[in-house]
Amino acid sequence: RxxxxxxxxxxxxxxNVLDNASNLLTNFLSGGSIGSMPVAEGAVSDLFGKPxxxxxxxxxxxxxxxxKLAFGPKAFVVVSDxxxxxxxxxxxxxxxxxxxxxxxxxxxxxxxxxPADLDTWKQRRRVIAPGFHTLYLEAMVRMFGNCSxxxxxxxxxxxxxxxxxxxxxxxxxxxxxxxxxxxxxxGLGVFNYDFGSVTKESPVIKAVYGTLFEAxxxxxxxxxxxxxxxxxxxVPRQRKFAKDLKIINDCLDGLIKNAKETxxxxxVEKLQQRDYSNLKDASLLRFLVDMRGVDVxxxxxxxxxxxxxxxxxxxxxxxxxxxxxxxxxxxxxxKKAQAEIDAVVSQGAITLDSLKKLEYVRLIISExxxxxxxxxxxxxxxxxxxTLPGGYNGDKDGHKIPAGTDIxxxxxxxxxxxxxxxxxxxxxxxxxxxxxxxxxxxxxxGFDPSRSLGALYPNEVVSDFAFLPFGGGPxxxxxxxxxxxxxxxxxxxxxxxxxxxxxGSPDSVELVTGATIHTKNGLFxxxxxxxxxx
Ligand code: HEM
Numbered sequence: 208r209x210x211x212x213x214x215x216x217x218x219x220x221x222x223n224v225l226d227n228a229s230n231l232l233t234n235f236l237s238g239g240s241i242g243s244m245p246v247a248e249g250a251v252s253d254l255f256g257k258p259x260x261x262x263x264x265x266x267x268x269x270x271x272x273x274x275k276l277a278f279g280p281k282a283f284v285v286v287s288d289x290x291x292x293x294x295x296x297x298x299x300x301x302x303x304x305x306x307x308x309x310x311x312x313x314x315x316x317x318x319x320x321x322p323a324d325l326d327t328w329k330q331r332r333r334v335i336a337p338g339f340h341t342l343y344l345e346a347m348v349r350m351f352g353n354c355s356x357x358x359x360x361x362x363x364x365x366x367x368x369x370x371x372x373x374x375x376x377x378x379x380x381x382x383x384x385x386x387x388x389x390x391x392x393x394g395l396g397v398f399n400y401d402f403g404s405v406t407k408e409s410p411v412i413k414a415v416y417g418t419l420f421e422a423x424x425x426x427x428x429x430x431x432x433x434x435x436x437x438x439x440x441x442v443p444r445q446r447k448f449a450k451d452l453k454i455i456n457d458c459l460d461g462l463i464k465n466a467k468e469t470x471x472x473x474x475v476e477k478l479q480q481r482d483y484s485n486l487k488d489a490s491l492l493r494f495l496v497d498m499r500g501v502d503v504x505x506x507x508x509x510x511x512x513x514x515x516x517x518x519x520x521x522x523x524x525x526x527x528x529x530x531x532x533x534x535x536x537x538x539x540x541x542k543k544a545q546a547e548i549d550a551v552v553s554q555g556a557i558t559l560d561s562l563k564k565l566e567y568v569r570l571i572i573s574e575x576x577x578x579x580x581x582x583x584x585x586x587x588x589x590x591x592x593x594t595l596p597g598g599y600n601g602d603k604d605g606h607k608i609p610a611g612t613d614i615x616x617x618x619x620x621x622x623x624x625x626x627x628x629x630x631x632x633x634x635x636x637x638x639x640x641x642x643x644x645x646x647x648x649x650x651x652x653g654f655d656p657s658r659s660l661g662a663l664y665p666n667e668v669v670s671d672f673a674f675l676p677f678g679g680g681p682x683x684x685x686x687x688x689x690x691x692x693x694x695x696x697x698x699x700x701x702x703x704x705x706x707x708x709x710x711g712s713p714d715s716v717e718l719v720t721g722a723t724i725h726t727k728n729g730l731f732x733x734x735x736x737x738x739x740x741x
Contacts, residue, residue, distance in 0.1 A: 244284070244606045245270035248277055258720045260583040260619045263287075267620045272598050273606060276615075283613045284606075287620035288598030289627070289672035295587055295595070295616060296672075297680030301325065306588025306613050311425045312517075314433070315418060315452065318507060319514025320685065328682075331511060334501055336685050337475055338494045344688055345559055346483040347396050351693045352556040354395070355700040358388045358405050363704065366736055375736075378710055380729035382528045385697070389524040390415060392693055397515045398462045399490035411458050417451035419521055423721025455516075459509045466496040467505075474499050491515070517722075519686050522581040525723040526694045528730050529579035530571055531701075532716060533634040535709045535732065540636065541702065544568050545737065548703045557696050563663065568699050570636040572691060573664050576622075576676035578634060581723040583619040585678055588612065599626060618675055627673045639665050664691050708733045 247266035263285055266274060272288035286292055295303055305312075309322035318327045320335065362384070365377045387404040390412065394400040404412045421444065425433065432438050439445045466488075473481075475498055483489050492512060495503070534541040544567050551564040562569075589612045597605045608614075623631040629638070643649055654669050662668075666687075667675035677684035684690070701707070709716070710731035717727035 245274040246277055247274050247285075258583075258718055258724070260617060260720065260724075263584070263615065263617050264620050264623065267617065268625075272620075272624075272626075273595060281613075283615050284595075284608060285620075286595075286614060286616045287624060289621060289670075290598050291595050292585075292616045292621060292675065293667075293672040293679065295614065296585070296675075296678060296682070299593065300680040300682065302590050302593055303587040303614070304590055306586055308426075308586040310431065312422065315422055316514040316517065317510035319510040321514050321518060323510075327507075331507070332681070332685070334495065334498065334503075335491070335511060337479065338491045339685060339689060340479040342479065342481065342483045343489060343491070343494070344692065346486065346489040347689060348559050348562065348692055348696065349556070350395055350489070351392060351696040352700070354388060354392050354405070355697045356556070357391070358384060358697070359700050359704055361405055362701075362734060363736075366734065376733045378731060378733050381531055381707070381732045381734075382524065382726055382730040385527040386521070386524040388697060389520050389527070389693070392523070393516055393519040395490070396689065397490060397519070398459065398466075398492040398512050399488045400458070400462055410454055414451035414454035415516070415520070417447060418455060419517065421448040421451070422517065426721045455513065456509060459512050460505065462492060463496075463505050463508050463512075466492050470496050472499045473497050515686065518684075519690065521723050521725070523690050523694055525579065525581045525725050526572060526575055526690070527697055528725065530575040530694070530698055531707055531732065532709070532713070532730055533575055533578065534571065534702075535707050536713055537634055540571070540634070541707070544571060544699075545702050548699050552699065552703060557699060559692075562692060562695060565695060565699055566640075567636060568702075569664055569691070569695050570639045572694050572698065573639050573674075573676070574634060574636040577674060578622065578632075579724050580618040580622055580676055583617070583720060583724055585616040585618060587614045587616065589614070621673060621675065624673070704737060705734045706737050708735075 247270050263276070266276065266285065267287045272286065273291055274285055276283045276285050286295065304325070305322055312319075312322040316322050318324070318331075320328060320331055323331065362377070362379075365379070369375070369377050384405070390402050390404045394402040402409070402412055402415075424444070425431070432442070433445055433448075439449060478494055478497055486493075492508070495501070495508065495511070534544070547565060547567045551561050557565075589608055589610055591610045593608055593612075595606045595608060621627070625631050639651055641649055641651055651665050651669055654665070654671070654673075665674055666677065667679040667683075672679060677687040677690075710733055716730060718724055719727045
């Protein structure tokens, strides 16, 4: 017995030595200098079996709202706390850049706003943001209506054809329809180019989808082999990517040349007051080219347009996809939305005024963005050593991080945090209804009403970074109002005409992510003409 005890002790001792050595090694390999925060050990299978943001949620519940995720030699800090998110995105924003994201997107977007270095970003943001002014957005509302009308009449024609064959419903992939619609809208809004993808296919359209596909591949493939120059010739998909990029670039170069040849240099204030109801070309490109005193080279303009094309296309299509996915599982909420649409919109187009009255439809869009944020993670890298503030969850002291720390701000975790939301996983657009608080001040329930600022849609300012569908701080989305109005109008016009059901069970709709959360094989739905229009 004695003998055996001493053997056990030896075993324990040697195991401790081994454990310590292995901990030291793991710490060293996994960016051990990142402060003393809880560590989640990721397995490689976590990267492939299911979307990463699902695992990040489980670890958030297990380890808290700031933890270190170690994947072998690589470590990320995962943030799911509003105070820490606000600090990184707003309060100390310029101590962080886009890190891994810029590495992935730079070959596609060049020096466009999303991956741009700080100097370029400052110059271009100052010029691009004023382009989304009130009269431009009003003109866009008309264009959103026209494009949505085109999609709706395509579906009506398909239904009529079905009726002739004795059927009363059509089955189709609504995600693909939304993707086409969003592409047509972004093309017209940003550079006055009609892709016409709702009704046809073209080499440019195929090239846009090819490029998006590659961007997604790069954001989910963890070894950046494409940086190795021979890969660009040796790997067929990289050759195709280069070809796709050239097709789009040639198209954009042609549009830029055309815009520059017809340039009418004008002060920015005057540009913002042009009579948009009579403008043939209301696009952002026109605004950027005509702006007095800004002589921008073609390459930068092309990067700007490409960035907005990619940033504004898939994101909006995804919001519409998930809004329909959620509504189809809640027919009562679909009916409530339809009743609102019938009351507010007669058969004519949706105007800015009617959009303001479509409160419930707007909140459906916001709630869909809460449950399926696009993108689900915001990516940053610290440019210098920093100390993250303590968060809400008793994590008072904060954490030191060295320069070069890669950070994922999990918007998905924030939006589904059990610490901030009642029934966080339930689809309840009503949670955002404007209500009066005890002092009679109107605001979104649960948030500080004084922050409501009369906005049409809840945002990160109202919610103090618990709800940040468009990020926050200086790198916040420039196209948020464009996107919100576009998706509200498209959804309202679809629901005005059709009842929508999922073709299979909700569980059969598998999720995948690259930059956005989308379905693996499409959102197949059954569409019927509405019979009970009020
Ligand atoms: C940035 C979301 C539509 C242009 C962002 C960011 C988010 C976002 C979260 C911040 C990224 C970060 O901090 O790392 C969305 C969603 C959209 C949408 C959910 C649709 C529902 C659009 C549209 C446009 C656009 C329609 C253009 C017309 C941009 C640009 C940036 C950006 C240029 C970079 C801003 C900068 O760094 O200064 N978007 N976006 N987005 N978005 Fe959007």
